[in-house]
Every structure is written in C-alpha cells, then in structure tokens.
Amino acid sequence: MTILTNRRGLLQAAGGIAAAGLPLPAFAQGAAPPKPDRIVVNASGGGMATNLRRAYFVEFERLHGIRxxxxxxxxxxxxxAMVASGNPEWTVTEIGGQDAERAKELNLLEPIDTSIVDLSRYPAVGRHSHVFVGSAYSTALGYRSDVFRDGSHPKGWAEFWDVRRFPGARSLRNHPVDNLEFALLADGVPMDQIYPxxxxxxxxxxxxxxxxxxxxxxxxxxPAQMLVDREVVLATGWNGRFFELSRRNAPVGTEFAQGSLKSSAWGIPRGTRNAYWGQQLLQVMTNPRLQAMYATELSYAGLHPDTASFVAEDIRPLLPTAPANLERQFWLNxxxxxxxxxxxxxxxxxxxxxxx
Amino acid sequence: MSSPGDSRRTIARRRETALFLLAVPALLLLGIIFAWPVLRLLAMSVEDGTLANFEKATLDELYLYVLFDSVKIAAMVMAICLVVAYPVAFWLSRAGRWGVALGMFALLLPFWTSVLVRTYAWLVLLGRNGVVNRWLRDAGLIEAPLPLLHNTSGVLIGMVHVLLPYMVFPIYASLLRIDPDLSRAAEGLGAPAWRSFLRVTFPLSLPGVSAGCALVFVLSLGFFITPALLGGGRVIMVSMLIEQQVREFLDWPFAAALSTVLLVATLAIYALIGRITRGARHA
Structure with missing residues (x-):
C-alpha cells in the first residue's frame, strides 16, 4: 500500500519533470520550494530536545542549510488552535501517542509524503498515512535495585500488586492510561485479551x-526523582527516565515485563508554510544511524530495522524495542x-x- | 448666562473627558485581549444551543466537589498568606533603608524564579527522606517522617510560598500611605501601642489587606502545577479539570462552561472580600 503510493508519487513527479524538460536526477532540487531561513519543530523539551538536536537537527541543518x-x-x-487559525507556527510537531489518531481524524495534519519520507523498510506499526513514528517507548516498572537485590524485584503487575512479598511504598501515574491495563494484567487477564x-x-x-x-x-x-530520593521503592514510568538513572549509576533498575509500548508520533500541522521542509526533516529522522545515536542517549529507539545494529551491545537490553523486551510487552491500544x-x-x- | 459654578463644572467635566481619553488605549487593549475572548468563551459553552454543559458543571457531584475543594484551598492559602504577610509588611514599612533592601530582596528573589523550579525544590525539601524530615529526625523531634508532601499540607506550603509577595506588597503599600502622625497622636492621647495599632493603623491598612486577599485568592483558584505536583494526585483543583478538557479531550465547550462557573465563583468571592473589608473599615 505504502509502496504503491510511493511509486505513484514518484511517477507523477517524474512525469511532471519530464514534461518540463528537466533531467530526472535534478528533480529533488527542481521540485523543492524556496528555502526559508528556519523551520520550527515542537517536541517534549528537556533532555529530549538536546538529543533531537544532536541526532537529527544538526544533520538537517547541514544537509539543507535551514536553521x-x-x-x-x-x-x-x-x-x-494553530490549525484553526490557518497559520501554524510549527513546521513539525511531536504528538502525544494517544492523540495521533485523533489528530488525523480532526484533519489537523498534512499527509506524510512517502516520495520524500522513505518508510519502505519500516514495520507495519510504523507506517501511517499522516503520522510519522519517531521512536517507541514503554511505560515500565522502575525499582530500587538496592532494596530488591539480584533480580528479586516484581516482574509483572500481579507481583507489583503483591504488597506482602514485595513491601514498600509505590507510585503510579495519576492517569487512567496504562493503569487500567496494568490492573487487568494484575488480575490475571492475558496480555492479548486486555482490550476492550x-x-x-x-x-x-x-x-x-x-x-x-x-x-x-x-x-x-x-517517578525517577522519587526512586532516587527513596520516597518510593517501586514506580511506573517512561523507560527513558529510568534508563537515564541507570546510566548515571543510580540504584534503579527497569523491568519491561508486561510493559506498555507506545510510539511517539510526529506530524506536520495542516497549512503550515514550510510543509515540504517538514517532510525533509522527517526523512532525516528515518536514518538508522541517527536513530541509533538518539537511542543510545535516551533509549527511545526508532523503528528502522537497522537501528539496533548501530547501538552498543550493553545498551541494547535497556531498549524497549530490543527483541527480548518487545515480546514481553504489549502495544497500547x-x-x-x-x-x-x-x-x-x-x-x-x-x-x-x-x-x- | 452662566454662573461661576457652571463654568467650574464645565472645566471639571472637560478634565474628566480628557482623563477618559487617556484611558481609551488601555480600555481598548483590555477589551480586545480580555473581554472579547471571555465573551467568545461564554458563547462556546452554549454552542450546542442547550445549557447541558452548565448543568454538568454545576450539578454533577464530581465538579461541584472539586469546585468547593478549590475554593476551600484558595481560602486557606489566602488566610495563611495574610497571617504571614502582615507582620512582614509591617516590619518593612518601619524598617530602615537597608532593612527594606534586604526584605525586598528576600521577597523578590523567589518571585523571579520559575514556579516549576520552586515546586521541585519543595519536593526535595519536604519528602519522606527530604531535608526537613531528616533534620527533624536527627534532632530527635520525630520518629517517623511527617507526611508533609503529597497531601493538602504540601499544596498549601507550595502555594503560600509562591503567592506570599502578592499579599505583602499591597499591605506594605497601604501601610506606607498612613500618616505616621496619626499613631503618634493616638499614643500621645494615651493609647498603648497595641490599641493604637488596632484602632488606627490596622483599619487604615484594610484597603491593602483587601487587595492582597483578593489577588491571592483569585490567583490560588487558578493554580495548576503546584497542586498537581505537591498534592501527589490527591488534591484536584478546577483548573486541572479544565486543562484536562482543553488539552486531552478537546471538549472546549465543556471546558468553557467550567471556566465560566469558575469565573462567576471568583467574581462573587471577590465582591464578598471587598464587602467584608469595607464593612470592617466602617465598623
């Protein structure tokens, strides 16, 4: 399907160029609209912003000369509100995982142009008409590794619920997402029967x-802060936060068993001025070498199948997308x-x- | 035929018109960036032609409870701020140049720091193994850590810290405006210091108290990040529910209805504070 639209787009572009009497290889430059001096990319901020810049933005700036x-x-x-105003400030924006579907339904996004963004080697879970999957992350279990030594920590939600075998204060997110799933898993529902x-x-x-x-x-x-302060000994959290602590040698471990996988979604707000350059940025973000760079810093791995091979071996088990971790988790519906x-x-x- | 009184009145009226013209830009600005959006908001809440959104916002137990809780917390924050701020303002109004400089610095320094940063600082200070609890335990004053965080007390501490300057400054300003001769006269007539304070200084500072209370109360009602972080999920303010509707569920008409209810409640309480302090001044 994707490949089909991809080929059609390419053929159309090629046809147009042939009609204009231009040599084919020049089409990328020939079709490109004028370069703005900058594009605006909106994302979660914090450590993520630093690493997005290091992995992808620097490369984009180098390739295209656009800040x-x-x-x-x-x-x-x-x-x-931006799309409704008709002049979105953002060229590209990250979208909270749950909102991706709604963003498309509400017609807030430009379609992904697969003649620019090459998704041909992406798995099905990463190919959408309007949403680009930047990386995958998981809501996993973080634990104090000095309280639960040598792998004696809870594995799975039934054990998290077992306060006699695993005593100590706990923390969960103040939100129904993930927690309803975890509660059902704790109650013995198999992972493939959580929904509805x-x-x-x-x-x-x-x-x-x-x-x-x-x-x-x-x-x-x-949750990361509370584990460090020993305010609690068990907490759910984004795996990247725990990853950061492990890398700084804090006594905090990550358990992926029955974790809740999600993809971080990116989109181009409908009507934004430099949509073409937004597509080009997304293309830069498909590069597995850059995805590996990003994953090494944050553990949020992109979905390109080659990414894992570029990541150092000692880091791979901490990635939610590592094959051994992937099969023990479920994708949030x-x-x-x-x-x-x-x-x-x-x-x-x-x-x-x-x-x- | 015009009498001297008439021409005086004409001059007064002309001056009034001139002053009004001076205020026009500000009024226009307020009208465009404040009044108009508020009206749009109101309109949005009845977009579907019914009052269903208001029915839910005012009759549903959940929203009523949260609104009541928010008002309660805002009132508590206001009361604590008043008790803490008045002595500070009083001291500032009588301090020397260096005292004022020091006091202002201490008040304004946190004021210039991001609310988020300050809130996280409280997390570090008030936690079960935080600085305060560790210190109290080491001093042998307590055995088990006090639950200072992730409950209402944490929220109150955090909010009072953020809002204190809004109470200190209006009171300080109104104390400065009081003619020092008045309390000197009271004392000269034989009133002890406490009575001269109670009968002269305090009543004259009530406009500042009223302004401070209103500011702190109104700002408290809209508080969002501090209660979310320091309340550990157990304290829900109306503003959090509004944010949920706007950002997560995109139910803007319902968010508009909730905001309108909050706005009306705020205005009502604002009027009440004004009336109480005015009443106290005339008593």
Missing amino acids: VVDTSPVDFGKLR IDMDRAFRKLDQIRPHIAVWWTTGAQ VGWWTENGARAQERWNRWMLQRG
Missing part, C-alpha cells in the same frame, strides 16, 4: 493497590483510548476523589 528552531511542550489543544478494557474489573483491582500508592505522579520526572478516554478519565477523577 531548526525547537519549541516545547507538546500540546494537542495548541495544535488544534473491562473498566469495572480494572477499578476493582485498583481499589486493592490504592492504599499502597504513596504518590500518584503527574510529570515524567517525578490507541484506538480504544481515543474512543473511551474521556469516559475513563471522568471515572478516574471520581475514583481519585473517593476518600480512603
């Missing part, structure tokens, strides 16, 4: 763990959340407000 200005944070409401989520069952299971949750975290930095997110969130708010 990349980065902004943050990722904000779906703002994206919608049985909310009654999930909340009943959450009732059990609730008294042992010291903190319901809000920002990604919190974005479709279910797009449809049921508001209902689940409202129920979550009510549940959080119950006393006790």
Whole structure:
C-alpha cells in the first residue's frame, strides 16, 4: 500500500519533470520550494530536545542549510488552535501517542509524503498515512535495585500488586492510561485479551493497590526523582527516565515485563508554510544511524530495522524495542483510548476523589 | 448666562473627558485581549444551543466537589498568606533603608524564579527522606517522617510560598500611605501601642489587606502545577479539570462552561472580600 503510493508519487513527479524538460536526477532540487531561513519543530523539551538536536537537527541543518528552531511542550489543544487559525507556527510537531489518531481524524495534519519520507523498510506499526513514528517507548516498572537485590524485584503487575512479598511504598501515574491495563494484567487477564478494557474489573483491582500508592505522579520526572530520593521503592514510568538513572549509576533498575509500548508520533500541522521542509526533516529522522545515536542517549529507539545494529551491545537490553523486551510487552491500544478516554478519565477523577 | 459654578463644572467635566481619553488605549487593549475572548468563551459553552454543559458543571457531584475543594484551598492559602504577610509588611514599612533592601530582596528573589523550579525544590525539601524530615529526625523531634508532601499540607506550603509577595506588597503599600502622625497622636492621647495599632493603623491598612486577599485568592483558584505536583494526585483543583478538557479531550465547550462557573465563583468571592473589608473599615 505504502509502496504503491510511493511509486505513484514518484511517477507523477517524474512525469511532471519530464514534461518540463528537466533531467530526472535534478528533480529533488527542481521540485523543492524556496528555502526559508528556519523551520520550527515542537517536541517534549528537556533532555529530549538536546538529543533531537544532536541526532537529527544538526544533520538537517547541514544537509539543507535551514536553521531548526525547537519549541516545547507538546500540546494537542495548541495544535488544534494553530490549525484553526490557518497559520501554524510549527513546521513539525511531536504528538502525544494517544492523540495521533485523533489528530488525523480532526484533519489537523498534512499527509506524510512517502516520495520524500522513505518508510519502505519500516514495520507495519510504523507506517501511517499522516503520522510519522519517531521512536517507541514503554511505560515500565522502575525499582530500587538496592532494596530488591539480584533480580528479586516484581516482574509483572500481579507481583507489583503483591504488597506482602514485595513491601514498600509505590507510585503510579495519576492517569487512567496504562493503569487500567496494568490492573487487568494484575488480575490475571492475558496480555492479548486486555482490550476492550473491562473498566469495572480494572477499578476493582485498583481499589486493592490504592492504599499502597504513596504518590500518584503527574510529570515524567517525578517517578525517577522519587526512586532516587527513596520516597518510593517501586514506580511506573517512561523507560527513558529510568534508563537515564541507570546510566548515571543510580540504584534503579527497569523491568519491561508486561510493559506498555507506545510510539511517539510526529506530524506536520495542516497549512503550515514550510510543509515540504517538514517532510525533509522527517526523512532525516528515518536514518538508522541517527536513530541509533538518539537511542543510545535516551533509549527511545526508532523503528528502522537497522537501528539496533548501530547501538552498543550493553545498551541494547535497556531498549524497549530490543527483541527480548518487545515480546514481553504489549502495544497500547490507541484506538480504544481515543474512543473511551474521556469516559475513563471522568471515572478516574471520581475514583481519585473517593476518600480512603 | 452662566454662573461661576457652571463654568467650574464645565472645566471639571472637560478634565474628566480628557482623563477618559487617556484611558481609551488601555480600555481598548483590555477589551480586545480580555473581554472579547471571555465573551467568545461564554458563547462556546452554549454552542450546542442547550445549557447541558452548565448543568454538568454545576450539578454533577464530581465538579461541584472539586469546585468547593478549590475554593476551600484558595481560602486557606489566602488566610495563611495574610497571617504571614502582615507582620512582614509591617516590619518593612518601619524598617530602615537597608532593612527594606534586604526584605525586598528576600521577597523578590523567589518571585523571579520559575514556579516549576520552586515546586521541585519543595519536593526535595519536604519528602519522606527530604531535608526537613531528616533534620527533624536527627534532632530527635520525630520518629517517623511527617507526611508533609503529597497531601493538602504540601499544596498549601507550595502555594503560600509562591503567592506570599502578592499579599505583602499591597499591605506594605497601604501601610506606607498612613500618616505616621496619626499613631503618634493616638499614643500621645494615651493609647498603648497595641490599641493604637488596632484602632488606627490596622483599619487604615484594610484597603491593602483587601487587595492582597483578593489577588491571592483569585490567583490560588487558578493554580495548576503546584497542586498537581505537591498534592501527589490527591488534591484536584478546577483548573486541572479544565486543562484536562482543553488539552486531552478537546471538549472546549465543556471546558468553557467550567471556566465560566469558575469565573462567576471568583467574581462573587471577590465582591464578598471587598464587602467584608469595607464593612470592617466602617465598623
């Protein structure tokens, strides 16, 4: 399918160029619109911004001579407002995993031009009409490796729920996403039968763990910080945050068993001025050598099949996309959340407000 | 035939018109960047032609509870700020040049630091193994760590810290405006210092107290990141629910209804604060 549109796009482009009487190899330059002096790329900020720059933006600037200005944070409401205004400031933006589908439905994104962004070797999970998958990450379990020594930490959510065998304060995210899935897994639902989520069952299971949750975290930095401060001994979190701690030799380990995989989505806001150069930036981001560079710093690996081979061997087990880790995790069902997110969130708010 | 009174009135009216013209740019600016969006917001909340969004925002237990809780927290923050800020403002109004410089520096330094940074600093200070708890434990004052964080007390500490300057400055300004001869006269007439403060200085500083209370209260109601981080998920403010609707669910009409309810509640309480302090001044 993708290859087909790809070929068609190429043929059309080639046809147009032939009609204009230009030699074919010149088409990339010939079709390119004038260069702006800069494009604006919006992403999550923090350590990620530094590494996006190091891995991809520097390369883009070198290739095309266009400055990349980065902004943050990722904000779906703002994206919608920008597109509605008709003049989006962002050339390319990261989109929260759950919002990707909705962004496409609400017609907020330009289609990915596969004649520029080469996805031919990407796995199916990374090929979408309007969304580019920058990398994959996981909500995994972080634990104090000095409290749970020699692999004695909980593996999987049933053990996370088992406060007698694994005592200590815990932290979960203050959000229904992932937690409803984890609750069902803890209750014995197999990984391939999580969806559609049985909310009654999930909340009943959450009732059990609730008294042992010291903190319901809000920002990604919190679980990492709380593990370091020993505020808690077990916490869910983005695997990249724990990865950073492991690399700095903090006594924090990552358990991927029954982790929740998601892809980080990127898109080009509809109507943005330099959409063509946005496509070119995404093409730079498909480069497996650069993806490996990015993954080595943050553990968020891109989906190009060659990426892992460029990553140092001692880092590979910490990547959520390493084959051994991949098979122990599940992909978050974005479709279910797009449809049921508001209902689940409202129920979550009510549940959080119950006393006790 | 015009009497001298008439021409005086004409001059006064002319001066009024001139002053009004001076205010026009500011009024236009406010109208364009504030009043117009607020009206648009109101319109959005009834976009579907019904009051369903308002029904949900005002009758649903969840939203009512959260609104009530937010007002309660804002009132607590305001009260604590007032108790802490008044003595500081009083001291500042009587301090020498160096005292004022030092006090201002201490007040403004955190004011210029990002709220997020300050909130994270509190996480480090107040945690179970944080600086405060460790110090209290080492001093033998407590055995188990105090739950200072991830509950209402953490939220209050964080919010009071951020909002304190908004209370100190209006009170300080109104204290400065009081003629020092007044309390000297009271004391000359035999009033002890505490009575001269209670009967003369304090009532005259009420406009500042009122302004400070209103500022702190209104800002507290809209607080978002501090309660989210320091409350450990257990404290929910209306602003968090609005943010959820805007950013996550894109239900802008409902977010608009919630915002409108918050705005009305804020205005009502603002009016109430004004009335109470005015009443106290005339008592």
